[in-house]
Amino acid sequence: MTDQAYNFAYLDEQTKRMIRRALLKALAIPGYQVPFASREMPMPYGWGTGGVQVTAACLTPDDRLKVIDQGADDTTNAVSIRRFFQRTAGVATTERTTDATVIQTRHRIPEQPLAEGQILVYQVPIPEPLRFLEPRETETRKMHELEEYGLMHVKLYEDIARHGEIATAYAYPVRVEGRYVMDPSPIPKFDNPKLAGNPAIQLFGAGREARIYALPPYSDVVSLDFEDHPFTASKADHACDLCGSGSSYLDEVITDDRGTRMFVCSDTDFCAARQAQGHCGRLSPQGDAP
Amino acid sequence: MTLMQNAITAAPLLSVQGLTKRYGPRIGCADVGFDLYPGEVLGIVGESGSGKSTLLSCLAGHQRPDQGRILFDGADVLAFSEAERRRLLRGDWAYVHQNPRDGLRMGVSAGGNVGERLMAVGARNYAAIRDSATDWLGRVEIAADRIDDRPSAFSGGMQQRLQIARNLVTGPRLVFMDEPTGGLDVSVQARLLDLLRGLVRDLGLSVVIVTHDLAVVRLLADRLMVMKSGRVVETGLTDQVLDDPQHAYTQLLVSSVLQV
Numbered sequence: 307m308t309d310q311a312y313n314f315a316y317l318d319e320q321t322k323r324m325i326r327r328a329l330l331k332a333l334a335i336p337g338y339q340v341p342f343a344s345r346e347m348p349m350p351y352g353w354g355t356g357g358v359q360v361t362a363a364c365l366t367p368d369d370r371l372k373v374i375d376q377g378a379d380d381t382t383n384a385v386s387i388r389r390f391f392q393r394t395a396g397v398a399t400t401e402r403t404t405d406a407t408v409i410q411t412r413h414r415i416p417e418q419p420l421a422e423g424q425i426l427v428y429q430v431p432i433p434e435p436l437r438f439l440e441p442r443e444t445e446t447r448k449m450h451e452l453e454e455y456g457l458m459h460v461k462l463y464e465d466i467a468r469h470g471e472i473a474t475a476y477a478y479p480v481r482v483e484g485r486y487v488m489d490p491s492p493i494p495k496f497d498n499p500k501l502a503g504n505p506a507i508q509l510f511g512a513g514r515e516a517r518i519y520a521l522p523p524y525s526d527v528v529s530l531d532f533e534d535h536p537f538t539a540s541k542a543d544h545a546c547d548l549c550g551s552g553s554s555y556l557d558e559v560i561t562d563d564r565g566t567r568m569f570v571c572s573d574t575d576f577c578a579a580r581q582a583q584g585h586c587g588r589l590s591p592q593g594d595a596p
Numbered sequence: 597m598t599l600m601q602n603a604i605t606a607a608p609l610l611s612v613q614g615l616t617k618r619y620g621p622r623i624g625c626a627d628v629g630f631d632l633y634p635g636e637v638l639g640i641v642g643e644s645g646s647g648k649s650t651l652l653s654c655l656a657g658h659q660r661p662d663q664g665r666i667l668f669d670g671a672d673v674l675a676f677s678e679a680e681r682r683r684l685l686r687g688d689w690a691y692v693h694q695n696p697r698d699g700l701r702m703g704v705s706a707g708g709n710v711g712e713r714l715m716a717v718g719a720r721n722y723a724a725i726r727d728s729a730t731d732w733l734g735r736v737e738i739a740a741d742r743i744d745d746r747p748s749a750f751s752g753g754m755q756q757r758l759q760i761a762r763n764l765v766t767g768p769r770l771v772f773m774d775e776p777t778g779g780l781d782v783s784v785q786a787r788l789l790d791l792l793r794g795l796v797r798d799l800g801l802s803v804v805i806v807t808h809d810l811a812v813v814r815l816l817a818d819r820l821m822v823m824k825s826g827r828v829v830e831t832g833l834t835d836q837v838l839d840d841p842q843h844a845y846t847q848l849l850v851s852s853v854l855q856v
Contacts, residue, residue: 439701439704448678452678452679452682454682454716456686456712456713456715456716456717456718457712457715457716459715459720460701460704460708460711460712460715463707463708463711463715463722463725464704464705464708466722467705467707467708467726467743467744468705468744532720532721532722533720533721533722534721534722534723535722
């Protein structure tokens, strides 16, 4: 199926070299946003142009690629990016987290703990965590340079003042290695603890904003909070209706127009693996709930 | 007159020598020098274009002067690194803008505006931040139940008072004010001046206040500096300068005030 009209993994070698240099710099300065010469990709901005470029720069012919979108392997974004690399790179693909060497993700970290040697590539819409508080790029860069991060807490203060608790549920700001404040991309804050001490390499690519940043393995990552309002990783207070897991992040699905709803794992591979092992939930096709 | 006695014995808090700022061939301000003692209020007056705003922005570090020295507490501010300078700006110094919209975050609640400087210097306890925000809103006569309203819901006078609270919450020693009563109607101006006078007395602040309104400096300032065409033409105690102006320009300025 490989399309021989394209170079391996679509991008030309000089472009991949440029991206790899940015990646190495990003890994050397965890959490720092490295500018790079983002290319136009054959997909719209917002569909993962940054992540795709980072994946293209990381792939080797021996890699096995997994692509997820909000945890699912079978949604449009995941399917089209997976097929893109099947065609342009001819790499093997998989839906199993443990088998993959490179995982491109949109807005989730897989439930299955990652291992050394794996690369997790995030798609990032807005890399600057201070952007909605300070619109000037010159000023936000200066704030990163001088570690002036008081403003980030103003956002959390506003949350508590308005909602009684820190209501930010995704893209929850973190501080990396006690230095840079970083936007972890719009992952739910449930996934924030998995950023820290993760044995996999975590790479973040923002195509439209032309920024790359990274977390090397086993990085120290702390979610920002107040002493009297500590960070909590929240999820829906249910168990998965298909696999019965009480510890995975859940999607709420409305199933009819009378408000009936079900909760299912957002990580489809995790849910399918559990079902294959015989776990079942409230609405399992097998019928009998545990 | 205890303040004046203190001023005589203490070392100057801010000492400025030979400050010059040029815009190309034109002069912004030239060869300005003064000493400001702890607890003292210095008024700078002059007409539009006389260089008083240029002088203030050079003092507050918004612009870099071409020549001269600025010593704060004995340290040469112009030799500071940017990090040190910005730490000064959110700690020991404060700057009250003429237009409160320049000094406030309009999208953030009143409490967040006051708390920002606290968080910028490391406060991480929500309850404590909120308590001091409530306290400061009270001191500038803003009702405690407005703490979660945005400044855009406030009147001009309230916005200006909020800006003052936001600046004073970290207990600065030196405050720069650029026409703090500009754009307010006279009754609101009078209340604001009253409030400022009380705060300056109670906290023992040193203030450099720039204005074209002689009534403001009459009420607030201990000492006065009159500027014209970028140069200081007359200095002295406020009452002395206003009641017995020596320089022709000061005489013109004083006689131009409308008597109601």
